[in-house]
Amino acid sequence: MTRGTVSYIGQRLVLIAITTVLVSSIVFLLLHQIPGNAFLNDTRTSPASLAAQIHHYHLDLPLAEQYTLWVQGVIHGDLGESLINRGVQITPLLIRETSVSATVGFYAILITIGVGLILGVIAALRQNTWVDYIASSASVVGYSIPGFVLAIFGLLIAGHYLYIWTGGTFYYIPGWGKPEQIPLPALALGLPYAAYVARLTRASMLETIRTDYVRTAWAKGLKSRVVVMRHALRNALIPVVTILGPLITGIITGSVVIENIFGIPGLGKEFISSILNRDFNIVIGVFTFYAALVGLANLAVDVIYPILDPRIRY
Amino acid sequence: MAIAAVPQPDLASTYEMPVQQVSLLQDAWNRIRRNRLALVGAGIIVILFVTAIVSTFWTPYPVWLQAVGPTYQPPTLAHPLGLDQAGRDILSRIMGGASITVQVGVGSAIIVSLFGIPLGLLAGFYRGWVDTVISFFINIWYGIPDLLVALILVFILSDVLHLIPRGVFVIVLAFSLTRWMDVARLVRGQTLALREREFVEAARMSGARDLRIIARHIFPNALGPIIVQATFAIPAAVLFEAFLSFLGLGIPSPAPSWGAMASDGYHGLDFAPHIALAPVIALSITLMAFNWLGDGLRDAFDPRMRR
Numbered sequence: 001m002t003r004g005t006v007s008y009i010g011q012r013l014v015l016i017a018i019t020t021v022l023v024s025s026i027v028f029l030l031l032h033q034i035p036g037n038a039f040l041n042d043t044r045t046s047p048a049s050l051a052a053q054i055h056h057y058h059l060d061l062p063l064a065e066q067y068t069l070w071v072q073g074v075i076h077g078d079l080g081e082s083l084i085n086r087g088v089q090i091t092p093l094l095i096r097e098t099s100v101s102a103t104v105g106f107y108a109i110l111i112t113i114g115v116g117l118i119l120g121v122i123a124a125l126r127q128n129t130w131v132d133y134i135a136s137s138a139s140v141v142g143y144s145i146p147g148f149v150l151a152i153f154g155l156l157i158a159g160h161y162l163y164i165w166t167g168g169t170f171y172y173i174p175g176w177g178k179p180e181q182i183p184l185p186a187l188a189l190g191l192p193y194a195a196y197v198a199r200l201t202r203a204s205m206l207e208t209i210r211t212d213y214v215r216t217a218w219a220k221g222l223k224s225r226v227v228v229m230r231h232a233l234r235n236a237l238i239p240v241v242t243i244l245g246p247l248i249t250g251i252i253t254g255s256v257v258i259e260n261i262f263g264i265p266g267l268g269k270e271f272i273s274s275i276l277n278r279d280f281n282i283v284i285g286v287f288t289f290y291a292a293l294v295g296l297a298n299l300a301v302d303v304i305y306p307i308l309d310p311r312i313r314y
Numbered sequence: 315m316a317i318a319a320v321p322q323p324d325l326a327s328t329y330e331m332p333v334q335q336v337s338l339l340q341d342a343w344n345r346i347r348r349n350r351l352a353l354v355g356a357g358i359i360v361i362l363f364v365t366a367i368v369s370t371f372w373t374p375y376p377v378w379l380q381a382v383g384p385t386y387q388p389p390t391l392a393h394p395l396g397l398d399q400a401g402r403d404i405l406s407r408i409m410g411g412a413s414i415t416v417q418v419g420v421g422s423a424i425i426v427s428l429f430g431i432p433l434g435l436l437a438g439f440y441r442g443w444v445d446t447v448i449s450f451f452i453n454i455w456y457g458i459p460d461l462l463v464a465l466i467l468v469f470i471l472s473d474v475l476h477l478i479p480r481g482v483f484v485i486v487l488a489f490s491l492t493r494w495m496d497v498a499r500l501v502r503g504q505t506l507a508l509r510e511r512e513f514v515e516a517a518r519m520s521g522a523r524d525l526r527i528i529a530r531h532i533f534p535n536a537l538g539p540i541i542v543q544a545t546f547a548i549p550a551a552v553l554f555e556a557f558l559s560f561l562g563l564g565i566p567s568p569a570p571s572w573g574a575m576a577s578d579g580y581h582g583l584d585f586a587p588h589i590a591l592a593p594v595i596a597l598s599i600t601l602m603a604f605n606w607l608g609d610g611l612r613d614a615f616d617p618r619m620r621r
Contacts, residue, residue: 023458030470140351144602146553148560149594152580156591160584245456253461257557261580271462272561275469287466294459 009303016295021074024288028070031280032063039280040083057083057281070284079285084277090285094267098289100176101255101266104185108251111190112197117240119194120201121233127206135198142195147254151188151261158184174263185262189254193247197240205236238309241301248297252290338538338615345614352610358603365409366416373406377570386586396588399578404592407570411593414571415552415600417482418489422551423544425490430497431540435528437498438505448498455495461554464488469563480566485558489551500543504536538615545611549604556597572597 032039039059040050054060057080058069073080079090123135158172172184208214209232217227256268263269267286274282336344346352375382381401382393389396395404437448467488472480478487508514509532517531558564559573567574572593579590 019454019458022454023463027466027470031474033475140606141602144549144605145598146556146601148557148576149598152576152583152590152594155580156583156587160587249459253459256462256465257560260561272563275466275563283466283469287462290459290462298456 005303005306009299012299012302016292016299019295020288020291021071023291024074024284025067025071027287028067028284029063031284032066057081074288079288080281082279083281084279090282093282094270094285094289097265097267097270098293100264101252101259101268104182104189104259104264104266105248105251105255107182107186108190108255109248111186112193112247112251115191115194116197117201117233119198121205121228121236123198123202124205124209124236125228132202136202139195139198139202143192143199145192147188147192148257148261150191151185151258154184154188155261174261176262176264181262181264185258185264188262189251189258192254193250196243197247200240200243201236204239205232208232208236211235234308241305241308244301244304245298248301249294252294252297338534342538342611342614346610349610349613351606352614355603355606355610358599359607362412362600362603363416366413369406369409369413373403373409375403375406377407377410378402378568386582386589388586388588395592396586398575398589399582399586404575404589407575408572408592408596410570411572411575411596412600414482414555414565414569415597418485418555419548419552419604421482421486422489422493422554423547425486426493426497426547427540427544429490429494431501431533433494434498434501435505435533438502439509439524439528439532441506445502448502452495452499452502455492460492461557464492464554465558465561465563467491468558480564481569482555482565485555485564486551489554493547493550497540497543497547500539501536504539505532508532508535542608542612542615545604545608549601549608552597552600552604 040053040057051060058066061069070080077091079094082088082090082093119135119139123132123139126132155172155174159174160171163171173181175181214227214232217231222231255266256271258264259266259268260272267289270282271286271290274280274286346356369377379402382403383390383397383401385397385399385401387393387397387401393403393405395408398404398407433448437445465488468480468484471477471488472484478484505528514527514531517527522530555564555571556573556576559571560577562574562577564573565571575593576590576597579586579588579593582589
């Protein structure tokens with residue numbers, strides 16, 4: 001960690017904060033174009049209590065003042081209160097849900113990188129053999145199959161057929177809280193990108209194992225494990241690292257639909273249910289979280305990058 | 315998938331001029347003809363387009379007609395893909411869905427190009443403050459989850475503000491508003507490299523105006539990568555539409571969107587899996603075909619591969 005790196009990270013953090021507020025401001029301002037009572041979306045309460053509710057959520061203030069209040073809240077980490085479930089503070093709710101989403105996302109990324117690297121390296125080392133053909137065709141097909149399609153096949157196999165085959169003793173039940181409920185969503189989320197990582201790894205590995213320094217490593221009689229792991233793979237990884245940023249964005253986006261299919265109480269499920277319930281405060285809040293998360297994930301990747309490739313400095 | 319990172323062709327490297335002069339498209343065709351996967355993709359795409367056109371005039375049953383037979387009926391001879399939870403013919407609905415898919419995909423590719431190409435050309439050619447402004451948007455875009463922004467745009471424009479009814483148009487618009495940066499970034503990079511080349515200098519020396527240089531000298535030379543990028547925008551848009559409709563935020567219900575059909579079907583996965591499988595397989599094959607064609611085009615247009 002040089003001083004340059006620290007100041008670079010600082011600058012990026014400021015930029016992320018600005019981007020987050022800017023992007024969610026657009027959502028805030030667009031949503032607040034509708035009048036306050038429509039915003040509250042509640043027809044059952046009496047006029048007096050409706051007025052009290054509107055006042056409670058500051059919906060009676062001019063837009064500029066509402067916006068100032070909201071920005072001040074965001075800066076202090078306060079995203080306000082749910083419109084549907086009165087009294088529920090949004091920030092702690094979303095932090096709890098983020099930890100659920102992050103668990104699934106973590107395993108998904110492990111699957112993506114693990115499966116992708118192994119398939120890619122094996123395919124490259126066994127180029128033009130049946131191993132390569134199987135691995136390559138799997139990845140050529142796999143990266144076009146969206147996560148929710150895999151999820152539907154997974155549910156059908158693990159939830160339905162497994163129930164029949166095992167006579168109802170061992171099968172998948174959608175939901176969250178048990179460790180056996182993690183693998184299926186993580187696979188559905190991670191595998192499409194694993195196919196992509198495999199393609200990329202194979203291509204860059206093929207290039208690397210033909211370089212002079214790898215030939216030297218072979219020539220001086222090193223074990224194949226050492227040549228592959230320590231010499232070739234390290235450099236072959238560099239192009240793979242460049243796609244980590246888009247990969248994490250993709251996994252965050254994909255988690256929205258995966259969490260809804262598998263009934264996982266994460267950020268993605270909250271996002272869609274708040275949209276369908278028209279709980280606009282939560283919609284804005286989730287969106288703020290997403291913008292910040294994607295920004296931070298990209299920053300993390302950019303910080304890892306120079307560790308793998310020392311030629312890159314900030 | 316969505317993270318198709320198109321390698322930038324290395325324009326600086328010199329390559330052998332072909333002995334016989336062939337046009338860009340002719341040359342690309344010569345290459346792509348030898349790429350079996352790309353040809354299969356192109357074949358599937360032709361089938362998709364024909365299906366889409368046919369479905370606007372004729373489907374075995376009307377796409378919305380309910381109770382043409384028992385609900386949840388598995389595939390039979392009369393209904394090769396079976397019937398759904400409302401007793402609608404799934405084959406007819408898959409055909410109708412092809413039309414929506416083509417509209418979303420092609421519409422998005424065109425609008426993304428219409429936004430992205432001029433802005434990229436301007437940023438790369440004039441540099442200075444024009445570039446600063448456009449690059450600001452491109453850089454901001456890298457820090458946001460673009461599909462989720464597009465999702466929320468569709469919701470706000472259609473359901474909150476009621477500006478545009480939910481449908482193909484608003485989906486294409488929202489997708490394009492969050493994706494033009496991708497094309498603009500590519501075109502800007504190409505333009506920055508091309509504007510320093512000798513033929514541009516020669517054109518300027520002979521008194522050509524900026525517009526002519528951009529339109530006649532820079533744009534045609536950047537065309538290959540632009541076509542590749544536009545091709546990859548199609549599966550991304552198709553996936554976005556399916557994603558929205560699956561979540562119930564896309565094209566509203568009676569319309570036969572593949573995503574909405576999958577969403578209908580997955581509730582009955584235990585006893586009628588054919589309802590979800592038909593649209594999901596159609597969607598996967600479509601995405602695959604466009605990705606294969608895109609990969610083939612990328613290899614075909616890559617100057618480094620030229621003999």
